[in-house]
Amino acid sequence: MTSTFPTRPAERPHIRATAADPYDRGVARGEQLREGIPAAAEVYDRLFALGGITPARVAEDAARALDDIGRFRPAARAEITGIAQGAGVEEWRVAALNARTEILARSAAVPPGECTTIVRRVLEEGTAPRTFGVQTWDWHIELSALWHTLESRGGRHDVVGLTENGILGKMGVNSAGLALHFNILGHRRDGIGGVPMHVLAAVVLEEAGSVAEAVEIVRSAPLASSGSFALFDETDAVLLDISPVGVFEAPSEHDTFVRTNHFLTPVPAAGEKSWLYQPDSGARRAFVLDRLTRRRPATVDDLPELLVTGPGEPPVTCLPDPDQPLGQRWASLATITLEPATRTASVLDGTPADIGTRDWRILTAD
Numbered sequence: 001m002t003s004t005f006p007t008r009p010a011e012r013p014h015i016r017a018t019a020a021d022p023y024d025r026g027v028a029r030g031e032q033l034r035e036g037i038p039a040a041a042e043v044y045d046r047l048f049a050l051g052g053i054t055p056a057r058v059a060e061d062a063a064r065a066l067d068d069i070g071r072f073r074p075a076a077r078a079e080i081t082g083i084a085q086g087a088g089v090e091e092w093r094v095a096a097l098n099a100r101t102e103i104l105a106r107s108a109a110v111p112p113g114e115c116t117t118i119v120r121r122v123l124e125e126g127t128a129p130r131t132f133g134v135q136t137w138d139w140h141i142e143l144s145a146l147w148h149t150l151e152s153r154g155g156r157h158d159v160v161g162l163t164e165n166g167i168l169g170k171m172g173v174n175s176a177g178l179a180l181h182f183n184i185l186g187h188r189r190d191g192i193g194g195v196p197m198h199v200l201a202a203v204v205l206e207e208a209g210s211v212a213e214a215v216e217i218v219r220s221a222p223l224a225s226s227g228s229f230a231l232f233d234e235t236d237a238v239l240l241d242i243s244p245v246g247v248f249e250a251p252s253e254h255d256t257f258v259r260t261n262h263f264l265t266p267v268p269a270a271g272e273k274s275w276l277y278q279p280d281s282g283a284r285r286a287f288v289l290d291r292l293t294r295r296r297p298a299t300v301d302d303l304p305e306l307l308v309t310g311p312g313e314p315p316v317t318c319l320p321d322p323d324q325p326l327g328q329r330w331a332s333l334a335t336i337t338l339e340p341a342t343r344t345a346s347v348l349d350g351t352p353a354d355i356g357t358r359d360w361r362i363l364t365a366d
Contacts, residue, residue: 013148026082040165051107065099097166105190114138117259132300160363169202175365176209179338181230186273189244194224243268283314307352
């Protein structure tokens with residue numbers, strides 16, 4: 001049966017929150033998303049139910065995640081509390097959104113979406129290294145209207161980027177010039193019991209002033225789920241395999257990191273949920289690496305076109321199949337480039353193939 005897809009909003013929301021107190025920043029975010037947060041929660045309720053996860057289990061997992069967040073970073077929990085207050089919803093509802101990846105790890109019926117990331121570190125004789133990155137954010141088409149760009153100011157570092165309604169963070173860059181791209185990975189031990197990946201991404205962007213500081217924060221976090229952070233500042237870059245069995249640095253290919261949705265280091269790969277990602281993830285990564293053997297992007301503007309694919313090619317540009325059911329309709333909801341030197345995140349509301357037909361939204365953390 002063919003389904004009607006939700007449409008993008010005519011104007012993508014941009015959420016601004018400025019306050020020294022994290023609770024107050026949360027209230028400001030929640031007030032601007034009083035309709036958007038309940039709408040996102042309703043879609044996730046459907047995805048949880050599809051995966052056989054009962055409402056009681058969701059509420060229990062959310063409460064546990066909230067406690068884990070509070071022990072790791074009380075400020076992050078305070079911001080979640082503020083978001084709930086501002087939006088007029090129960091706190092556990094916002095906690096469930098922030099832990100949606102970990103809760104969905106219980107399900108085999110709702111596979112994760114796809115994302116593809118490239119980070120370049122350009123080394124030219126006589127000049128300082130330059131870093132920049134791009135990624136697609138591929139997720140369920142039902143959430144296409146339920147994300148926003150974000151400008152958060154007042155913490156240790158200001159942050160700009162994008163995230164979903166109610167979720168503290170995802171991809172972005174901060175005012176210190178630390179950038180973060182985010183891909184989901186899957187390990188057999190994934191679940192509730194540590195800091196959710198989206199919360200950890202938000203903490204890193206708010207607190208870290210360099211790649212080294214960011215890696216230290218990640219290694220200090222109690223982990224019970226998996227993900228990949230591509231972390232880069234003006235001169236340095238690292239790609240992490242993050243998992244319940246540890247944090248590992250993945251190799252680069254000629255100073256270029258390419259990430260899809262599988263582990264690149266042997267220890268976590270031994271426990272990977274490979275059936276969720278392969279062979280698609282490997283095919284996408286091999287395709288992009290092959291393109292990079294023929295093209296050496298020198299600037300951030302050269303990167304997005306490398307993610308444009310069409311019929312017969314691995315779906316780096318991800319288009320939804322209208323004949324698939326809920327939980328199986330993935331799309332490239334956004335394309336984002338990050339440039340630490342200018343503290344800039346550029347967000348395209350659509351796939352890489354939409355370049356030239358849609359305007360980029362330019363956000364600066366300075």
